Amino acid sequence: MRKYFSIVSMGRSGSTLLERLLASHPDITSLGEVISPYGKYGKNSSIPIRQFIEHEMFGERTGICGFKMPFDWMLTYPDVFGAFFDLKFKIIYLKRANKLDQFISMKLAQKTGVWESNANYKGARIVIKIEEIGKFFISANYADEVLRQMTSRFPKVEVTYEGLIAGDSHQDILNFLNASGHPLTTNTVRSRTMSRRDVIENFDDVAEAFSGTPHAWFFTAPE
Template identity: 30%
Template sequence: MVVLVFVMVCGVYICANCLKQISTRTYLNIKVVDQPCQDLGIEQWEVPYVHYPQPETFSREECGCNPVWYFAILSMQRSGSGWFETLLNSHINVSSNGEIFSVISRRANISSLVKTMDKVYNLDWFTSASKNECLAAVGFKWMLNQGLMEHHADIVKYFKKKGVSAIFLFRRNLLRRMISILANSYDKDAKLLNGTHKSHVHSSTEAHILAKYKPKMNATLLIPELTKAEEASAKALQYFKNIRHIVLYYEDVINNRTKLQEVQEFLRLPVRELTSRQVKIHSGLLSEQIENWDDVQQALKGTSYQSFLQSDRKL
């Protein structure tokens, strides 16, 4: 009896220790799975902006511990955003997916906006910008008139919750922007390039053909239109001022290439030389690009927009 009791006590003791070890090991394993990427040198302020997406359409296990930053380029049509995005996409670790909200159904309401953004930021959105390499930054281009301003309050909440950084890209000379808008609108019908409309070109020959068209501006509506564009950019900056952001101007990026380094540092990217195949269309003097140049000069003379005329030089 004594031997039997001793055997039973030993058996209970051994089983209890085994269960305890199994339980501890299971707990440790779960902890490792839940938090696989801890020792990456991420600074405390960066934590809300660092993400580890888990796409539903493919496995990125090899990039599992590669932190991804979310961004959105906020701009207006004909402000150089297309050219700027090609520069970003020349970086091997960046995927900027274009003007995704140009499709009306994707911006019908805040639910469709959020659904689309979730898909992009989860890396389940495939465009020509999609990369096979481990991404360090993923985003898209968003024009102010594509639901951004109408739903700004909800979008700000989304950006804060998801840790999305905003890149504002505007144009200082709004008169040059208007020339580009009118010329692009004209070419949609005229199709000057052998019956094909192109908003952006990749050769100097194509750029020269499109630049031959000189729009005639409505001098009466000129100042109201410039004011409207100016107010739109000011409102956007006000609405998103509490979001982590950087403000860029097209002219500055062209004239000072260190601005591209600032953008890469803003997105926590390894700095590389960025390139684009796009060729600027309207690069001549302002006086050579507007049919009724004298009327435009007269309309802006003595106004806050007179400085646009003083940049009558090649850019």
């Protein structure tokens, strides 16, 4: 018998970290972006998503089974919601509270081609356009709210990337999944090793532009 879950998040929010943390638990099977144009389902999408999840995705494995479902692929494969409902999925809604860090991660990944959490950005730096990042702050917060509404009818726990890094939310997630207490570990590496100030070439100008706004703390939060 299986109990299902899915990690739902925006990109660059730490979903790979969470997926691999959960995969380290002996009672949990945690997979990546299986339902995506590049994943196993994208290459075999002639069958219904529910059938794929039940009979193809996990093989013979039982117990607590889940996978990542990024926001973009939820829009591409809307039938996944029906499968989630029919199979009584639990949702782990993951977000990154610091939208500046999320933006930096996206830009550095685009610049270096490092998208997986298995290498660092090798000292890459960026120049931020104030108008661009201002729009990103608005759109990212809007997307967070859309995801919250999209998953509102499912059993759900909300966690942040920052909480994962600190280890504060590990036990909450295990309790939510009804999994036994077990240390969660991962072999992922932090891709960005430099401070925000060192990464952003025009850091002072950008920080000044958002001084006194609700986004000001993004620039001063502990790293």
